[in-house]
Amino acid sequence: MVMVVLLLLCCGGLVLVVADESMAAGKGDGGCPGGDRQPLWVFGDSYADTGNLGNLGRELTHAWYDPYGRTFPRHPTGRFSDGRVLTDFVASAVGIPTPVAYKLRRRAPGDLLARGMNFAVGGSGVLDTGYFQRNISAQIDLFQKQLRGCAPTGVALVVVSGNDYSAVVDKNNGTGAAIAYIPTVVRGLREQLRRLRDDVGMRKVVVTNLHPMGCTPYFTRPLNYSGCDPLANAGADQHNAALRSVLDELDPANRTFLLLDLHTPFVAFVNDAAVNSSSSTTTRFPVRLRPCCVTSKADGYCGQQDDAGNRQYTVCDDPDRHFYWDDVHPTQAAWAAVAVAFTPAIHAFLST
Template identity: 30%
Template structure:
């Protein structure tokens, strides 16, 4: 039943403009699931695998810093709302005026918690030391170039869509790969959720009125984790999807705490529309019915990687010398072991824009805000 409803909503033809003119700009935060190029400015190593083809091969024809073969969920949402693809904030070729329709602060490898949290516990953070706090600080630095006063900035943000991630996954991926106990990593979750909540509150106080907050993906379905934590115990795997149960249970724990916190925030800020984006449910729905969504049966095998049962090898990753590439990325769910293909991003974006995997759907959130604005105006008068 869910799969049938999902298919009806998901299989949208992009770029179909939905609720065009509803939002004047998009501001995005997060990690590699949303990064549109910031990581290239931070790492500065154009020979890195993600800075080379086949990254970007499907849509852009070149690597852009996106961790996929083409567009991201964020890109499809921008297109559907009639807005341009979001520029990376650290793109030095741009000036403030070019960010009038939005900016992307997401950085691949970013964590919600500050790097000091992990250093104190002897946990190494790979790729970058950018946290959600750093991204919020960048946003505050940009804001004066977009508006002239606090009230002017509030007006600007009132008409903007705020994409809060995905963020939080790297707070867990790094310690889990470093073989920290699940009990220890689980103890991080309340801190991660509190940090996300604090950032949401800060943005609402600045004037944001519509915020989309994704949960984390089902980590147990990543080719990387399936390769690193292979076991002969069939009970460790979900019979329907083949994903690792214990990792997906962990993702569910994070998402349940995040959803509860968002409900609290809705009560504290009734004038704001806070959308929960259920990446977990969207991905599991597709994995349970891959053919219905146009995918092949080897859903957990990476399109681009270094061989093995899941085509993932930590020492021979996508884009490095000797990688292997599937024939049809559009038939694959997983791109490089951790990230998804453009085809997956397109379908999930449809499910967020029109439902059923966003509550409320992004296209409906605009209507809700129109009602709130109208009620507020009448009360003020």
């Protein structure tokens, strides 16, 4: 897997409230979070990033350029999708508008900061990925500085989508090397989860498991988008089993940590087994393994242009029919469908 480098909207009963980008005007850099709603603190990668990856040019930071943001808010916002991403939907499940991105904090008034803050940045991992982005440990460092002595409240969301493994694949040119790296990554993740609870003082921490990585278009493209890569999916399964064991050891009573299951709904919508079933999930996304935004080059990317400014990609007419937006990131419609599956678990977790 390459760099993983993820109003009011009603979707299957889920009501989503997202802050308009224009609201982040004015000043403000802190104050202790307060109010009746729980703030959300987000750590992770591009599945969760809502604008923290700086604009370093189209080749390095695709999400700041067309066609990203085409569905919402109809222009690029640094989200790796045609619209909203995982953070937006988790915030809705928690009952708050989307928290401000750390990069935009100085333009956000205090009432926005009371929602929490998003430290996730595209390309990051549990460990150093080589993509020159703050890993989760460094993101937690920023969180502690932002608290400025305040007692932490609310919910932490930790999103790990596979950059640690993609970096190993890029370096060693093989999925087998990434699978061998799983114990190292999970040990590192365990330490950061322990740190959030014991050192920072968070009492509610939500951590995602891995989606079926072998079903992302990056892996399905060599198969002409006809099937998933079984070895990459096996690696995701091993990561998830190891993470489950870590959480059982850290929190046997399941009071502090919630394993947010992204894997099961992803499988239901995109895995080969689903296409042969009579489940309605097979018709929700008629195009499961081919992305909406398709590069015309084998090593290209969504949004790529040549030196003359000519597009080196095509975009589908209806992203809602596609589960994936680009080679690794879901569409807004896909995230909305997945959120319907995980929202009840978040509600139950926060009620205890």
